[in-house]
Amino acid sequence: MMNTETKQKISGFVQLIAVILFIGTALAISIILQSNKKTIKNGQKVERVLFVEAQSFTPAPYAITLSTTGTVESRAAVDVVSQVSGRIISVNDNFYEGGHFAAGETLFQIDPRDYELTVERLEAELARAKTTLEIEQAESAAALEEWKMLNGSKVAPDLVLRKPQQKEAAANLKAAEAQLADAKLDLERTTFSLPFTGRVLSSNVSLGQFITAGQVYGSVFDTASLEIRSTIEEESLKFLHPIEDLAINVKTKHMGQDRTYSAFIKRSAASLDTQTRFAPLIFGFKDDANDLLPGTFVAVEITTAETNEVLAIPSTARQKDGRIWMVNADNTVSPLEGYTILHNNGDTLALSGITEAVHLVTSSLPGAIDGMKVDIREARK
Known part of the structure; x- marks a missing residue:
């Protein structure tokens, strides 16, 4: 086994080797970087050149969408409301939710017999009123002849000529005519129809059902x-x-x-x-x-109708700061001026005020300044 002194010598030797390798590596990297660095002449600045996409645009007639x-x-949804009461004796097969119907087509029929009897009764009353008026007119004529025989050329009083009775008979005749017309109208209303072509939204009418005038029994609309x-x-x-x-x-x-x-x-x-x-x-x-x-x-x-002299460009040409950059002949950029945005549909900007063809940057150009050089890549159309 190695003693402590031997171990210390080996450890020191390893540390020395590591230091030498570190210094050598640093020197090598420094030499490589120096050899790859471009030589810059005194007073010369490195220009910042960005790659951008650009495209030419020409004003033309343009229709805004x-x-x-x-x-x-x-606009014309109406409730189904009958103007007369009675029992339903027939219902149109189309008078249910979703059904179609034509103008004047019968949607349902109310039993008309009571209304027919009313019409017959009022026709008789009208005939009686006509007869009464004719009788009064005849009696008035007879009274006038009798007056002339007895009184010569003297003017006969209205009572003698039965004029009040004639007026009453004439008024009764008009009332009878109006009542008969009203009864005939009610008879017509037993046949329910509408004056427009439409569809049924809802229907609460069934065969045999008794309906009451003025109540809502469904809803329809005019197509x-x-x-x-x-x-x-x-x-x-x-x-x-x-x-x-x-x-x-x-x-x-x-x-x-x-x-x-x-x-x-x-x-x-x-x-x-x-x-x-x-x-x-x-x-x-x-x-x-x-x-x-x-x-x-x-x-x-x-x-819309086409508008002349409109420049239609992609919305990507408008930078985040709102400016649109134009590419000049020397590949420098300058802001487009003198235009008004007519419309922006999200994908296309329609500009007015530009009368000549322009070459515009269509990609992002952050931090651009007037006169800055760019490297052009034509945008894909």
Whole structure:
């Protein structure tokens, strides 16, 4: 076994070797770094050159597209309310939830017999009133002849000529005519129909049921009154004029199939939404949209007429600080000036005020300054 003195000598020798190796390694690294360092002439600065993507753009006619969403609503949803009472003797097979019906189509029939009897009775009363008036008129004529025979040319009093009785008979005749017209109207109302083509939202009418006038027995809506309630950013309202130049498409899914409809702006609200600050818009359908139901979610795409001299560039060209950099002929950059952002749909910026072709940076360029050199890589289109 080695004694303590021998161990100490070996340990010291190992430490000496380690120190020599460390110093040698440091010297080698220093020599390598010095040999790889570029020689810089006195007074010369190293320029900072960034790789960027750039693309040329030319002003051209451009149609702005606005996108929004909305919900189908019915402007004319009405309750089913009978104007007469009676027992139901027939119900249209389509007068149930989801059913379609045409304008004037009978939806249900109330037993008309009581109303028919009322019409017959009032027709008899009308005939009696006519006869009474004719009798009074005849008696008045006879009284006038008798008066002339006895009194010559003297004016006969109204009572002698039975004028009050004639007025009463004429009034009774008008009342009888009105009562008969009212009874005939009630008889017509035993056949329930509506003056529009629509669909049934709900129905509580059954065969044999007794219904009461004025009570609600269902709900329907006019399919021609379907419209879309939507909203749009307030700053986009300027693109909606003139309305006749807009192309509006409505897209939705119906029964698992994609559907597209043409639409138009019917009206806009007079105030902004107090919470979202968006402007409400109401669209109408140009196409037949009878298959849609209130509550259907739709996507609305509004395309304006083309505007001349618009520069359409990718939104990536606008840096985080809001500036857009133009690449000059000597590969230096300078900020684009003299433009106005017409519209930003998230992917594309539409600029006005630029009348000539420009070469723009389309990638990120952090910390850029006017006159800075860049290395161009053409952007992939």
